[in-house]
Amino acid sequence: MKKLLPSAVLALCCTAAHADxxxxxxxxxxxxxxxxxxxxxxxxxxxxxxxxxxxxxxxxxxxxxxxxxxxxxxxxxxxxxxxxxxxxxxxxxxxxxxxxxxxxxxxxxxxxxxxxxxxxxxxxxxxxxxxxxxxxxxxxxxxxxxxxxxxxxxxxxAAVPEPQTWAMFGLGLLGLAWRVRRNVGWAGLPARAFE
Known part of the structure; x- marks a missing residue:
C-alpha cells in the first residue's frame, strides 16, 4: 500500500489540470x-x-x-x-x-x-x-x-492548454517514469540489473 500511494499521487499530477x-x-x-x-x-x-x-x-x-x-x-x-x-x-x-x-x-x-x-x-x-x-x-x-x-x-x-497544465503533465510523466525505473527497471528487468 505504501508503494501505491506515491504512484497514485504521481498519476494524479499527470492528469490534474489547472482549472481553465x-x-x-x-x-x-x-x-x-x-x-x-x-x-x-x-x-x-x-x-x-x-x-x-x-x-x-x-x-x-x-x-x-x-x-x-x-x-x-x-x-x-x-x-x-x-x-x-x-x-x-x-x-x-x-x-x-x-x-x-x-x-x-x-x-x-x-x-x-x-x-x-x-x-x-x-x-x-x-x-x-x-x-x-x-x-x-x-x-x-x-x-x-x-x-x-x-x-x-x-x-x-480553450483550444490550447495553459502552460501550467503542460508543466504539471510533464512533471507527472517524469515522476511515473522514475517510479517505473526504480521499481521494475526498463524492459521488465529488475532495477538492480542496470546497476
Whole structure:
C-alpha cells in the first residue's frame, strides 16, 4: 500500500489540470440611435471575456478577469498602456448565470496639443457613446440600450492548454517514469540489473 500511494499521487499530477479560466463570447444586438431617432436592429456590439472565479462565489468580477475584449480592444490589456494622452480600461465588470453580463469600459485620447482625438464609453444597459474630433469637425454617436436590445452568449472552449497544465503533465510523466525505473527497471528487468 505504501508503494501505491506515491504512484497514485504521481498519476494524479499527470492528469490534474489547472482549472481553465471560463471563456465567453457575447453579442448585444439592436440599439436606439439618438441621431436618427430610430431603433436599429442591425447595430451590434460583440466581444469576449476570459477569467477565473478565484473566490468561488459564482460571480466573475473585474479583478478575476484575464481579458475583456469589446469590439477589437482588450480593455484589461490596454489599461497598462494608459498615459497622459491615452486612457483605457474597464471601470466595472460582473458576470454570473443569474445576474447576467454587466460592464463599463472606456478609452479616450488625443495628441499632445489636443487637436486630434477621440474615444468611446460603453456601459451595458445604458449606452455606447463614441466621438472623434479634429480641427475640422467633431463627430459623436449615441447608441442606447432598450428593452428590445438582445444579449447572446456562447461558451468558448480553450483550444490550447495553459502552460501550467503542460508543466504539471510533464512533471507527472517524469515522476511515473522514475517510479517505473526504480521499481521494475526498463524492459521488465529488475532495477538492480542496470546497476
Amino acid at each position: 479560466p471560463v471563456s465567453w463570447g457575447f453579442s448585444f444586438n439592436g440599439f436606439y440611435d439618438s441621431v436618427s431617432s430610430s431603433f436599429l436592429p442591425q447595430e451590434v456590439i460583440t466581444g469576449s471575456f476570459r477569467g477565473d472565479d478565484l473566490n468561488g462565489d459564482g460571480l466573475l468580477a473585474k479583478d478575476e478577469l484575464v481579458s475583456l475584449v469589446v469590439g477589437e480592444l482588450d480593455y484589461i490589456a490596454c489599461a497598462g498602456s494608459s498615459n497622459a494622452y491615452y486612457q483605457c480600461g474597464a471601470t466595472s465588470f460582473s458576470f454570473s448565470q443569474d445576474s447576467g453580463l454587466n460592464f463599463s469600459v472606456g478609452s479616450y485620447g488625443s495628441d499632445p496639443e489636443g487637436w486630434v482625438g477621440g474615444g468611446r464609453l460603453i456601459t451595458t444597459g445604458d449606452q455606447h457613446y463614441a466621438y472623434d474630433f479634429n480641427p475640422g469637425m467633431t463627430v459623436e454617436r449615441h447608441l442606447y440600450w432598450t428593452s428590445d436590445t438582445r444579449l447572446s452568449m456562447t461558451s468558448m472552449m
